Amino acid sequence: MYNFQTRVMEDSDGYNSKSQKRYGKTSLLKRIPLHKLMDLKVDYAFKQFFGNEKNKDITVVFLNAILQRNDRNRIRDISFSNTEAGGEYVGDKQSRLDLLVITDSGERINVEIQFTNKYSMIKRSIYYWSGIYRNPLRKSMSYKELSPVISINMMNFNLFNQTELFHTSYHLYEDEEKFKLTDVMEFHFIEMPKLIKAWKVEKLNPWNDILARWLLMLGMVDHRNDEVYEDIYEELEEIAMKDETLRNAFRNWEELSMTHEEFLAYESRLKHIMDEESAQREAELRLKEETEKAIKRGLEQGLEQGLEKGLEKGLEQGLEQGLEQGLEQGKREGKKIGEENAKEAIARKLLDKGMTIESVAELTNVSESRIIEIQNDIEK
Known part of the structure; x- marks a missing residue:
């Protein structure tokens, strides 16, 4: 600060x-x-x-x-x-x-x-x-x-x-x-x-x-x-x-x-900029933490889905090969699901705090159209 x-x-x-x-x-x-x-x-x-x-x-x-x-x-x-x-x-x-x-x-x-x-x-x-x-x-x-x-x-x-x-x-x-x-x-x-x-x-x-x-x-x-x-x-x-x-x-x-008045105005502006910078950094850290947690949850879900798909393919291609493919696909899908869920959860929190749609989209890397959908869902 x-x-x-x-x-x-x-x-x-x-x-x-x-x-x-x-x-x-x-x-x-x-x-x-x-x-x-x-x-x-x-x-x-x-x-x-x-x-x-x-x-x-x-x-x-x-x-x-x-x-x-x-x-x-x-x-x-x-x-x-x-x-x-x-x-x-x-x-x-x-x-x-x-x-x-x-x-x-x-x-x-x-x-x-x-x-x-x-x-x-x-x-x-x-x-x-x-x-x-x-x-x-x-x-x-x-x-x-x-x-x-x-x-x-x-x-x-x-x-x-x-x-x-x-x-x-x-x-x-x-x-x-x-x-x-x-x-x-x-x-x-x-x-x-x-x-x-x-x-x-x-x-x-x-x-x-x-x-x-x-x-x-x-x-x-x-x-x-x-x-x-x-x-x-x-x-x-x-x-x-x-x-x-x-x-x-x-x-x-x-x-x-x-000039005393000018300097006070300058000081106020500088403090505002630094406070904004600090808030953005805190939001980025929260986003990272939530993303990591969501990725872990999503990975677990994705692994289960991947195992099921891998077992199905295993009937055709061999059990060992199918499990391997299922695990890899599960990891990919789990990571994607986790990242998307975490970003949207953070976006929702930032919108609740009054941040603009443009700022939320830029910070979370979620499209503005999706942020608008989340905003509309909040306002229902």
């Missing part, structure tokens, strides 16, 4: 020698030590920082770094857009985007930051993309008037096992000759643990890599694990002496973290 008790207004003018040695005051942070900065990987802090009109120039630099834009096609200005994304059907819940901007060339860029892995991130990203892409279309408009939409997903967990790259990008290409179908669709996925791993093995050079520079700033404070990467800070502090935008980013980050 997460317990976060730091208060930004404490010790603003000084702190004990141990903290000073560990976190230290520096020329960049004038009033608070490193560990009192908000973790910018928490969606509330990310949006308050990068979605703030005051920090628009910082956000422009940050987006250009992710999109690898050069001087010719770089973003020069943005406007912040409404972040409510309505559901497609009646009754769909509203989805709140973390950051949605419109560039000076008319592109729409949606930036989502996920602290925990509780969604089907790829499908979620495509779903959000589709809503943003079609939303501007009105009667009498032409499809040609629809603007490109870029989806950026920043994750505090690893998603792709196929690569060690912390930043991957995706477009639609022809399968054989690899030419691009369209420029209206673009996806970026950034996996922060891979970034930190690359830093630790000295594969990053933030002096020459602007994207690494900004992502390391986001990864520097890790409130989930109560850790601050002082080596990252020392490197960025030196770079900031020559990079005015990065220097301003640290100052505005410090100011945001010292």
Whole structure:
């Protein structure tokens, strides 16, 4: 269970020698030590920082770094857009985007930051993309008037096992000759643990890599694990002496973290996220335990059924061979029956506790149609 008790207004003018040695005051942070900065990987802090009109120039630099834009096609200005994304059907819940901007060339860029892995991130990203892409279309408009939409997903967990790259990008290409179908669709996925791993093995050079520079700033404070990467800070502090935008980013980050109301809201959001993560982990452990018990029960039932079938076949193929086949088939059927029964039993319990159908389906790996059937059965 997460317990976060730091208060930004404490010790603003000084702190004990141990903290000073560990976190230290520096020329960049004038009033608070490193560990009192908000973790910018928490969606509330990310949006308050990068979605703030005051920090628009910082956000422009940050987006250009992710999109690898050069001087010719770089973003020069943005406007912040409404972040409510309505559901497609009646009754769909509203989805709140973390950051949605419109560039000076008319592109729409949606930036989502996920602290925990509780969604089907790829499908979620495509779903959000589709809503943003079609939303501007009105009667009498032409499809040609629809603007490109870029989806950026920043994750505090690893998603792709196929690569060690912390930043991957995706477009639609022809399968054989690899030419691009369209420029209206673009996806970026950034996996922060891979970034930190690359830093630790000295594969990053933030002096020459602007994207690494900004992502390391986001990864520097890790409130989930109560850790601050002082080596990252020392490197960025030196770079900031020559990079005015990065220097301003640290100052505005410090100011945001010292605003009492903002920090309390951030703290509340972080606690909520960690509580959700803890509840999900407990549900997974319960599911595993119940599954193991049900598998054992199902295996016993399946073995009995398998023995009967094996004996029947044994009359034709020989007693010994029939028993062997029956046992094997019984094991397979028993395991399948046990897994299905256990998952549905857990699904029923989660629905009773008010969890959404989508969440229950994702957690138990039972189809949404079956979860709806179980829900209807509960409501009878």
